[in-house]
Amino acid sequence: MVFQQEGPDQPVVHNGTVHAPDAELAMLNARDVFVRRPEAVALWVVPADAIFTQTQEELAKAEPADQAASELSDYYVFAKFSQQAQCRQVGQVQAGSPQAAVQAAIATFADKQPLWWWVFPASAVLKNESSEAEPMFSAARYKTYKDQAEYPVVTMMRALRDKGRLD
Amino acid sequence: MYGADVEQIAIQLNEDPQKLADFEARIARGEKIEPGDWMPAEYRRQLIRMISQHAHSEVVGMLPEGAWITKAPSLRRKLILLAKVQDEAGHGQYLYHAAETLGATREEMLDALLEGKAKYSSIFNYHTTTWADNGAIGWLVDGAAILNQTMLARCSYGPYSRAMVRICMEENFHRKQGQEMIILYSQGTPTQRAMVQDAITRWWWPTLMMFGPHDADSPNSGVLIRWGIKTRTNDELRQDFINQLVPDLQACGIVLPDPDLHYDEATGNWRTGAIDWDEFWAVLKGNGPANAERMAARRQAHADGYWVREAAAAYAVKNQNQ
Amino acid sequence: MERARQYALSGYLIALADDELILGHRDSEWTGHAPILEEDIAFANLALDEIGHAKLWYELGADLLGQDKTTYPDRLVYFREPAQFRNMQLVELPKGDWAFSTLRQYLFDAFEALRLEALSQSSYTPLAEIAARIRTEELYHLRHSQAWVPRLGLGTEESHARMQAALDALWPYAQGLAAPLPGEQDLHAAGIVPSSAALFERWSGEVSQFLVEAGLQVELRSPLADMHRSSHSEHLPALIHDLQSVARLDPEAIW
Ligand SMILES: [Fe+2]
Ligand SMILES: [Fe+2]
Ligand SMILES: [Fe+2]
Numbered sequence: 189m190v191f192q193q194e195g196p197d198q199p200v201v202h203n204g205t206v207h208a209p210d211a212e213l214a215m216l217n218a219r220d221v222f223v224r225r226p227e228a229v230a231l232w233v234v235p236a237d238a239i240f241t242q243t244q245e246e247l248a249k250a251e252p253a254d255q256a257a258s259e260l261s262d263y264y265v266f267a268k269f270s271q272q273a274q275c276r277q278v279g280q281v282q283a284g285s286p287q288a289a290v291q292a293a294i295a296t297f298a299d300k301q302p303l304w305w306w307v308f309p310a311s312a313v314l315k316n317e318s319s320e321a322e323p324m325f326s327a328a329r330y331k332t333y334k335d336q337a338e339y340p341v342v343t344m345m346r347a348l349r350d351k352g353r354l355d
Numbered sequence: 356m357y358g359a360d361v362e363q364i365a366i367q368l369n370e371d372p373q374k375l376a377d378f379e380a381r382i383a384r385g386e387k388i389e390p391g392d393w394m395p396a397e398y399r400r401q402l403i404r405m406i407s408q409h410a411h412s413e414v415v416g417m418l419p420e421g422a423w424i425t426k427a428p429s430l431r432r433k434l435i436l437l438a439k440v441q442d443e444a445g446h447g448q449y450l451y452h453a454a455e456t457l458g459a460t461r462e463e464m465l466d467a468l469l470e471g472k473a474k475y476s477s478i479f480n481y482h483t484t485t486w487a488d489n490g491a492i493g494w495l496v497d498g499a500a501i502l503n504q505t506m507l508a509r510c511s512y513g514p515y516s517r518a519m520v521r522i523c524m525e526e527n528f529h530r531k532q533g534q535e536m537i538i539l540y541s542q543g544t545p546t547q548r549a550m551v552q553d554a555i556t557r558w559w560w561p562t563l564m565m566f567g568p569h570d571a572d573s574p575n576s577g578v579l580i581r582w583g584i585k586t587r588t589n590d591e592l593r594q595d596f597i598n599q600l601v602p603d604l605q606a607c608g609i610v611l612p613d614p615d616l617h618y619d620e621a622t623g624n625w626r627t628g629a630i631d632w633d634e635f636w637a638v639l640k641g642n643g644p645a646n647a648e649r650m651a652a653r654r655q656a657h658a659d660g661y662w663v664r665e666a667a668a669a670y671a672v673k674n675q676n677q
Numbered sequence: 678m679e680r681a682r683q684y685a686l687s688g689y690l691i692a693l694a695d696d697e698l699i700l701g702h703r704d705s706e707w708t709g710h711a712p713i714l715e716e717d718i719a720f721a722n723l724a725l726d727e728i729g730h731a732k733l734w735y736e737l738g739a740d741l742l743g744q745d746k747t748t749y750p751d752r753l754v755y756f757r758e759p760a761q762f763r764n765m766q767l768v769e770l771p772k773g774d775w776a777f778s779t780l781r782q783y784l785f786d787a788f789e790a791l792r793l794e795a796l797s798q799s800s801y802t803p804l805a806e807i808a809a810r811i812r813t814e815e816l817y818h819l820r821h822s823q824a825w826v827p828r829l830g831l832g833t834e835e836s837h838a839r840m841q842a843a844l845d846a847l848w849p850y851a852q853g854l855a856a857p858l859p860g861e862q863d864l865h866a867a868g869i870v871p872s873s874a875a876l877f878e879r880w881s882g883e884v885s886q887f888l889v890e891a892g893l894q895v896e897l898r899s900p901l902a903d904m905h906r907s908s909h910s911e912h913l914p915a916l917i918h919d920l921q922s923v924a925r926l927d928p929e930a931i932w
Contacts, residue, residue: 205452206715207461209671212824217715219817220722221448224441225525243391271387271513323816327726330810333431334438336524339531344538348606414714421709424724425702425916428924428932429751430732433705434725440708441721448714486923539931546927652710660712662839663775666832667713673831 189239190218191266191277193230200232202266202275202306211235211314219316219324225335226328231316238312240286242305247294250287262310263289267302275306283307370395382583387513390456398582401575402512403457405584407464410450411475414468415649417443419483420492428486435532436489442525449521453514469654477635478565480643481557487540487550491558493533498600499565501526502592511583534603541607548608555604556612563627564635566593572632594624601625678741678801682867685860686801687741689870691753692763692858692906694734698754700768700785701727702916703778712775719821723782726814733807740803755924759914763859763906767850769913776829776839777846783822784851787887788880790815795871804869823887830891837892844893854880856904 192203206221208214214233222228242250260282268275278297283289289307316324332338361379365372374393381388388394421440427433451461467473478496483489501523508519537555540547567573567589579585602625604611615628637643678686705724711717735750742749767785772778793815796808829836855877864870885895924932 204449205455206448208715209667210674213667216719216821216824220718221445221715224445224718271389320816320820322813323820327814327817330729331434331438331725333435334528336527336531339528339535341531341534341538344535345603345606348538348542352606417709417717424705424708425919426923428755430728430754432932434728437705437708437721437725437728441718441725444708444714444717444721448718451714544927544930547930656710656712659710660775662833662835663712663829666829666836670828670832
């Protein structure tokens, strides 16, 4: 799964999926597939099977997780607030299991009422280093020819018609 | 069949009438259907068919223009064409992913394509014979695709609709670079003008066929419209396209290869002569000018790449075990 | 800068640009034919970048000659004869299998990274600025090829064999990286460009170690007899013929 941040003050959002046999290739593929135009400042890739999701409905039925069971680790918490919205980062919690992480998320972000919660261990994420941001994302900025605004076809058509009228 | 009410359809499709009614009510409210949601098996089947065909079209669609990248006649045109064909690969990637959310795997879909079981847009079974064909493809073929895709961006299945929104933004670059090329060449040297006229003459009719058969002969249209996958018919989209393109192409001084083309004052529509549907069905069934060549190129790339995919997978496994 | 030196520098830059153009041309041949859809995109990216770099160098070269930046690069690309191109032979070899293309890219990019690092320190500011910009893109190229070389070198028996064969074929041509570019001696003395031979020393060390770690055997073999940039294989005329085929249909046209 690919997550990206579109600007320095923007949340990290789920953006799509790439196929890759390992994390490094997933990162490279994510950059090549999703940053062909200048629209990212950071990329994360997470193996799909590391993501634990729960809907509100499933939560209602879920057993309380045993918090003391195991060692705590960091989990990223993402949530999807409406059907159309992308799944976006709401924060981070410490928990002993994915189930516990969801419950910790509900406690920590009590004001949020998403349709789905997504949690995954921070250790499962490959992020681009900030020193790599330039080489990964700057190239797209110079490729202005990919921008439809570079082709003033409406003006060109108007000029053609005006010329036709004069002839 | 689909003029009937929900209960009858539920019986025909062997679906739970209540679930089907709820599902149709959601679509009627303009809600998007998401991967985990209940959906009729037929909805899933139609979507996988459509999305995978669409993905294949993007991938096969790289070939006719891809052949001209090394020959592009200026550095600017070369960069534009490369970026465009690259976008098509990206579109294929987004769409395979959208189909995967319905349970199809990329491998299955690719196998179906390579075994000749899956279809892709027939337009790519025509040859690109001169450089100006790249302009014609951009303006006409991508222009036609945009109309279809703008409709699909509103479709009821969330992942497909979101992929389409993204794709449409990129397609506008594709269309405009083609249109720019045709406008400039149509006012350019005699060589360029002849090249453009020839390209449009060859691509005009096949592009009109891209919208698919007339509504009356389109077997899947009913259910696709009922469930909000398609929101407009083939003929409506085709008419929009004709109305947009005819005046612009004529302003460029290009003559369209249709003696019956005329403007219908009463409806405000441009009317074309009859489309040669025999040609359409022949190309669709695999007898177009380039069907064999396109499939051979895809099969070759897939076979040649086998060892690379295998090596990457083997390396990942070795590294995990360390 | 004095006229003679401007002239020399433009010759140097056009040779650099020729390398980028021809390598980008070979990369672009993978578009639609790569082993994985994602690599169609990646190789198209490499090609876009390399051809973009060529354009930047041609433009600076045009500037130094007092020529129009917007039209002169296309004159150079589309209306020179093959014998007038100054690219090294390494980049003109046909794309081969994916091992060959990936390894060539690695060998070339690893050298380019060093050259750009040096050029970004050039005493001629316009040159230094462009080098710095190109360098950011090249860092990504290197990451891409550094990911693939060990995967293919160590992946399976077949991928290893293909990589070793590619290396054996490429290595003699890669020695051409040591050859000076046109005008290099004087420009180097003036602090404008680095010495290729010195960069080559560093490159050999780094690259050999990396290749060995990727399971490949690096054999020291004598370089090709003629590494001069005015000598080409039979592959270049064919490539140039293809490249120029449309533009030359109508030399007066604006394409
Ligand atoms: Fe597309
Ligand atoms: Fe480069
Ligand atoms: Fe490079």
